Amino acid sequence: MEINDTHDPNRRSWVESANLAGTDFPIQNLPLGVFSNAGGTPRGGIAIGDRILDLAAAVETGLFRGDAEDVARAAMEPALNSLMALGNDAASALRAAASAILTEGSADRGKAEPCLVPMAGATMALPTRIGSFTDFLTSLDHTLRMSPNGKSPPAFDRIPIAYHGRATTVCVSGTPLVRPRGQFANPDGATAYGPEPAQDFELELGIFVGPGNRLGEPIAIDEAGAHIFGYCLLNDWSARGIQFFESTPLGPFLGKSMMTSISPWVVTTEALVPFAAPARPREPGKEPPEHLTSTGNQVGGGLDLAMFADWSTEAMRERNAPAETVVRTNFRGTYWTPAQMLCHHASNGCELRSGDLFGSGTVSGPTPESRACLAEINEKGARTIAIGGETRTWLEDGDEVSFRAKAERDGYASIGFGACQGRVLPCFASGGR
Ligand code: CA
Numbered sequence: 001m002e003i004n005d006t007h008d009p010n011r012r013s014w015v016e017s018a019n020l021a022g023t024d025f026p027i028q029n030l031p032l033g034v035f036s037n038a039g040g041t042p043r044g045g046i047a048i049g050d051r052i053l054d055l056a057a058a059v060e061t062g063l064f065r066g067d068a069e070d071v072a073r074a075a076m077e078p079a080l081n082s083l084m085a086l087g088n089d090a091a092s093a094l095r096a097a098a099s100a101i102l103t104e105g106s107a108d109r110g111k112a113e114p115c116l117v118p119m120a121g122a123t124m125a126l127p128t129r130i131g132s133f134t135d136f137l138t139s140l141d142h143t144l145r146m147s148p149n150g151k152s153p154p155a156f157d158r159i160p161i162a163y164h165g166r167a168t169t170v171c172v173s174g175t176p177l178v179r180p181r182g183q184f185a186n187p188d189g190a191t192a193y194g195p196e197p198a199q200d201f202e203l204e205l206g207i208f209v210g211p212g213n214r215l216g217e218p219i220a221i222d223e224a225g226a227h228i229f230g231y232c233l234l235n236d237w238s239a240r241g242i243q244f245f246e247s248t249p250l251g252p253f254l255g256k257s258m259m260t261s262i263s264p265w266v267v268t269t270e271a272l273v274p275f276a277a278p279a280r281p282r283e284p285g286k287e288p289p290e291h292l293t294s295t296g297n298q299v300g301g302g303l304d305l306a307m308f309a310d311w312s313t314e315a316m317r318e319r320n321a322p323a324e325t326v327v328r329t330n331f332r333g334t335y336w337t338p339a340q341m342l343c344h345h346a347s348n349g350c351e352l353r354s355g356d357l358f359g360s361g362t363v364s365g366p367t368p369e370s371r372a373c374l375a376e377i378n379e380k381g382a383r384t385i386a387i388g389g390e391t392r393t394w395l396e397d398g399d400e401v402s403f404r405a406k407a408e409r410d411g412y413a414s415i416g417f418g419a420c421q422g423r424v425l426p427c428f429a430s431g432g433r
Contacts, residue, residue: 001088001225001270006030006099009413013102014109015116017049024406024416025049030098031230031265031417032080032091035122042078042125046098047265047418050119053098057115063108068097079129080208080266081355084229087211091229092270124264126172127232128208128355133165133260135204135236135359136341138334142364145376157286160336160344162358165236166257170357173263173420177237179397179427180258184241191245195427198240198381199395203309203327203372203403205360206234206262207338209352210269216349221294224339225301227352230266231338233307233403233420234359237261240375240394260359263403263420271415275407277302277332279340291347292340301337306330307363307405309372314398316388323402324387326377329363329370397426 005011006028012019013027025031025047035052036042045052055076058064064072071094074082083091101108137143138160143152155161180196210229213219219227236256243255279301282288294301309327316323336344338360346352364372371377378385378393385392395401402421408414 001092001273003273004096006095006270007274007412009411011099012104013048014104014106015049015051015102017051018102020049023049024418026413026415027099027102028413029267029271029415030095031267031271032075032083032127033265034078034080034125034127035117036125037117037122044075044077044080044083045117047119048102051116052119052122053102053112054115054117058112061111061115063101063111063115064097067093072097078125079355080127081129084128084208084210085354088226088229088269091268095268095270124172124174126170126262127264127266128357130167130170130355130357131353132356133167133170133359134162134345134356135165135256136336136361137161138336138341138361139364139372140335141366141370142362142372142376145364145371156335157282158289160341162341162345163251165260165359167357169257170260170262173261173422175259175261176423176425177259177261178425180239180242180254181427182239182242182254184245196239196241197394199424200238200240200374201309201395201401202236202238202362203307203329204234204236204362205305205307205331206232207341207358207360208232208266209342209354209356209358212352212354212356213346215351218349219343219346219352221292221297221339221343224343225269225296227342228269228338230268231272231417232266233263233405233417235261235401235403235420235422236359236362237422238373238375261420261422262357263418265418267415267417272303272407274409274412275304276300277304279337280333280335288340292343297337297339301339302332302334303338304330304332304409305405305407307372308403310402310404311387312400313388313390313396315390317400321388323400326385326387327370327372329365329372331360331363333365334360334363395424397424399424
């Protein structure tokens with residue numbers, strides 16, 4: 001995918017809110033999502049400023065023509081799996097058409113204006129029917145801080161390490177996290193069963209699979225980018241007490257499966273072309289294996305994306321105090337690129353399907369402010385954290401965490417992702433609701 005007219009920083013929209021400085025959704029972004037309003041059926045839409053272009057209405061009124069109409073029909077479904085199966089060239093045709101329709105001076109404005117829905121009144125749904133969810137481990141700094149011996153595991157330099165997550169409990173932003181109940185080791189070493197005492201978040205990038213592969217057929221590293229449809233923000237909520245007790249030797253299970261949150265807008269691979277970054281340079285002897293290496297991936301497989309986590313307590317919100325930003329990090333420092341994750345995932349012939357979701361792993365960097373989960377910030381529970389005049393070690397009931405991201409580069413319009421937000425609710429009484 002290359003830079004084209006849709007990335008032109010001088011392009012403005014007749015939707016005025018899309019031209020405001022700081023908006024996540026200028027005309028250069030045009031992310032896709034699934035929404036409903038006024039009790040209507042969920043359907044595909046494109047974010048523009050503080051509005052959603054209703055693709056079902058737009059198709060109905062004849063706004064899309066030719067190839068773009070076929071793609072828009074796939075994109076107007078109640079899930080974006082069919083669209084993602086069509087691949088990035090199809091998404092590019094839809095993007096070019098939507099950009100032309102929404103550009104200042106467009107002759108289509110009169111037909112398009114009735115197809116706009118205020119974002120504030122819409123309910124967002126999951127963007128795809130997520131058949132499978134995989135969570136990776138891509139930050140060296142996260143790995144070192146979380147490691148029992150301060151070293152990365154032997155395989156870390158050779159493979160993007162991952163585990164199979166729980167697809168059915170991936171929820172859209174805004175869904176509250178009910179504190180899980182489970183087994184964990186108390187400080188005295190005795191095992192207890194009860195409300196999770198060490199509830200954490202992990203700031204990650206979500207990655208959606210485009211066309212995918214057939215069972216048994218790997219995807220070459222140079223082809224891998226064409227199978228990445230787009231990105232969202234992902235909160236891999238982590239119950240550390242449960243996780244640390246259960247994870248040896250098979251990895252996380254109940255410590256992660258209670259819920260994963262994602263932001264509702266899928267920022268396409270093409271929208272992020274201006275923000276491509278080199279893959280992280282490796283120390284001699286720690287280079288990735290040949291089948292996960294290519295010139296294209298080395299030059300532009302990374303992504304320059306600033307990512308943030310904001311935290312508020314119930315008391316802060318009661319006095320209208322703003323949330324405090326507790327994580328400031330960037331995806332470009334990660335050890336593995338999304339294309340390497342996808343290539344590795346399919347390398348044994350595992351079938352990846354359109355609309356499947358990957359989590360990048362916690363996007364932590366080397367600086368204190370770029371520690372992207374509480375277990376790193378509080379040094380696995382050893383230190384307290386000051387937040388809004390209160391003291392925390394882990395998330396307490398009523399605490400709210402919200403992620404945001406911004407891609408910025410000189411000469412291009414900045415684009416954002418919208419929010420991935422969730423509030424922690426007390427766990428149910430033992431035995432059910
Ligand atoms: Ca994770």
